[in-house]
Amino acid sequence: MWTFLFPKRFSLLKAFVFLFIGMSFLVRFTFFIWDYAEVDAQLSSIARTFATGLFFDIGTLPLFMLPFLIYLLVFPKKWVGTLVDRSITWFGFFLAILIIYFSFFGEFTFWDEFQRRFNFIAVDYLIYTYEVVKNINESYPLPLLLSSLISLVGITLFICYKRKLFYHTFNNETSFKQRFTATLPWLVICILFSFYISNSQAEWSKNRYNNEISKAGIYSFFAAFRNNELAFSEFYSTIPEKDAFAIVKKQYSPFKDEFVHPNKNEIYRTVHTPDTTGIEQKPNVIFICIESLSGKYLNSLGSDLNITPVLDSLANNSLFFTNLYATGTRTVRSMEAITLSIPPTPGRSIVKRSNNTGLFTIGEVFKNKGYDRNFFYGGDGYFDNMNTFFGGNGFNIVDRGRGFLLDANINVKRTNIEDDEVTFENAWGVCDADIYNKVLKEADIAYATGKPFFDFVMTTSNHKPFTYPEGKIDIPSGTGRNGAVKYTDYAIGAFLKEAKTKPWFKNTVFVIMSDHCASSAGKWELDVANYHIPAFIFNLSQQPNAKINTLCSQIDVFPTLFSTLGWDYKSNLFGMDILKMTPQNERALIGNYRKLGYLKDNKVMVLGDGETVNFYQWNPLDNGLQQTPMNESFKKIAIANYQVADELYHNGGLQLKSLHQ
Structure with a gap:
């Protein structure tokens, strides 16, 4: 099965898939432990939370990998392993690894602030980079985070190199038919998640924390990007x-x-406004x-x-308004x-x-x-x-x-x-x-x-x-x-x-x-107490x-x-x-x-x-x-x-x- 999905030309893609799934599980598990007191921790709920999360992780992958999939499919076989191929592949793989590590780091800071996966707030924050970056720098040890991020990327590239994944990617006899067969399942998943699966389908529980943990951060981000405004009538x-x-x-x-x-x-x-004096105050x-x-x-x-x-x-x-929301x-x-x-x-x-x-x-x-x-x-x-x-x-x-x-x-x-x-x-x-x-x-x-x-x-x-x-x-x-x-x-x-x-x-x-x-x-659809504010x-x-x-x-x-x-x-x-x-x-x-x-x-x-x-x-x-x-x-x-x-x-x-x- 692995050879079918990942022929040698797809060796780096295989590494990326397993890295993404592994990191997603780690993030999801961390959030689960982080707010364990709030989640529904029944065994059936835990199983469904992580199963739903895996489902959305798999759905996120082809949306993320599509450019590289197309590249691997259409790049002429006779040019495989050339300087052009190596340069594009090294840069693309480096960028992909950097983005997923960055997004996972970002999810931790976002969860700390909002106890949610990425939503329309994260989309808005892309616009106001000055305030957001400065706030992150003042709230977190940014030099440590950045150095950790770069170190993780470097370690990942080194491991992939030592395991000869780059070598197999550049030195193979993978035919177009094999590449097309390996690409087709991911294209099908991409179409399904683009047109038939919505982020709201991850919200299966009455407990909001289980729903949020069930989601995939990157998929949630793009769903929010697409749905910043919702027509009430629709x-x-x-x-x-x-x-x-x-x-x-x-x-x-x-x-x-x-x-x-x-x-x-x-x-x-x-x-x-009836007034006995007939005089408005200004x-x-x-x-x-x-x-x-x-x-x-x-x-x-x-x-x-x-x-x-x-x-x-x-x-x-x-x-003093004591019951205002x-x-x-x-x-x-x-x-x-x-x-x-x-x-x-x-x-x-x-x-x-x-x-x-x-x-x-x-x-x-x-x-x-x-x-x-x-x-x-x-x-x-x-x-x-x-x-x-x-x-x-x-x-x-x-x-x-x-x-x-x-x-x-x-x-x-x-x-x-x-x-x-x-x-x-x-x-x-x-x-x-x-x-x-x-x-x-x-x-x-x-x-x-x-x-x-x-x-x-x-x-x-x-x-x-x-x-x-x-x-x-x-x-x-x-x-x-x-x-x-x-x-x-x-x-x-x-x-x-x-x-x-x-x-x-x-x-x-x-x-x-x-x-x-x-x-x-909160754990509910709307956490009523967390809307209670003072007014005078x-x-x-x-x-x-x-x-x-x-x-x-x-x-x-x-x-x-x-x-x-x-x-x-x-x-x-x-x-x-x-x-x-x-x-x-x-x-x-x-x-x-x-x-x-x-x-x-x-x-x-x-x-x-x-x-x-x-x-x-x-x-x-x-x-x-x-x-x-x-x-x-x-x-x-x-x-x-x-x-x-x-x-x-x-x-x-x-x-x-x-x-x-």
Whole structure:
């Protein structure tokens, strides 16, 4: 059999196949041991996990080997062993070995960060090599990794040479028929996996860890590359479009919103906020979007870590939302949720898609009330397309630019964070204290104009490599997440303390909320507890402080703020006023790039891209999901919210120009 599949001309190919299978098994076994406490470790589940993994490894091989297979098949027999053949073969084999070792090394760092095989995040990271490479260099011993990588490649080539695999490849009498016969099975496998096998078929278990371990990293990468955006209508369960819009519109009935075009498939409406004084408040608004702050780190949400004293003090001196959930697992997903106030659509965030400018955002509400709008980021806003999204939706940009210009069609002001304004900087940008100092400086300038401002501030310090200025807190820089969380909290405290000395403080509201949790990974389709984040509205002049236990979502925070300010406004936002929610209409929307969840009454409906619909009872005590009989009404509401969000994006219903027609 081996001679049939691997004649002498295919000797190096045979070595590559066994090396790839062996390394894949080693990686899979390592992940299994790494998260042994999370996986389903029943013998049958273990067997299926590794058998499925082997199946996908075999399917990955021909996709990877295709160029060399074609070369071996068509290269003229009379030229075999010539200098040209040797040069191409040595270089090609070296490159292939380098790539697989590099990808396997990369899988370990990716798993450490996300507890997943390569997905669309890895695809995105190819674009932003500066930040990613710098982050890896600051987080891991890169010289050691690179030297180990090169050493492994060298050792592999040496072993292949000593075993005379190069000799057999260049000195043989393998006929075209033998080469074609050896190539044909791999071509068949290549066709099958290209057109009939999907990465989702590796997801056979209810345990997410088993599913991820079952996958092949390289195959997952190319699957993600191909499916960065998923059309809801093609991949998810749907209901008639008219019914979907009717269900979503009905959600706003208790709030007495008036739809501008009642007979159209849109949610554009007028929101009325009853106010006894009849006077709208127009304070400055500074929104701090905190990187990766899970609710579990706050004592006020049940922690005993004592690393967030500032935020815990705010819990008693603000509107504190104790039961609020992020819509997604990445910063750009939160930016989409917060600015557009929209459920997550499958695939990549709208922030990174085409047709993502000229949209109705919360910034449009502020604009219509006479506000200037500014986006602050401590790194280069080119990363993750942030500058294009915010600039293209009317926000001025304040960032640590490195020469990338805004699109010529984006007519907003861009301000750089200069070198003399930076005391500490890592791969992701300046430390939180530095970005807050820039916010204070720009607020002073804005105050002098007499025009109210809305600042969207994105922090970076609570991100790997978890480095920050030494001497500010009692946990050394770079030692882990707890230190980064404590520094993040310290920096907010220092910022608020300085802000209180400013003449504009009394008339400024501070909204503080996390973008997403530190980790969304878990054993379930959607790990509900890992979407729980803190949110505060601080310094409201006419609103009593309170702890709000209503189940709600990231998309609801700014509609709630607008209500507390007594605003009537036009809205294309999905979010609702949390303070007016009742048990009948409270809910949360959570998801990742493929799974979309609707949470209500400790039940969660999960929509999958194979038109799957699973209904679970969620146990907050152990974060477990127990499958429960389908509730058709619940299912329709869940589908409607996501289907309408996707439809509005694709039919232009989020665009300002379409709303004004």
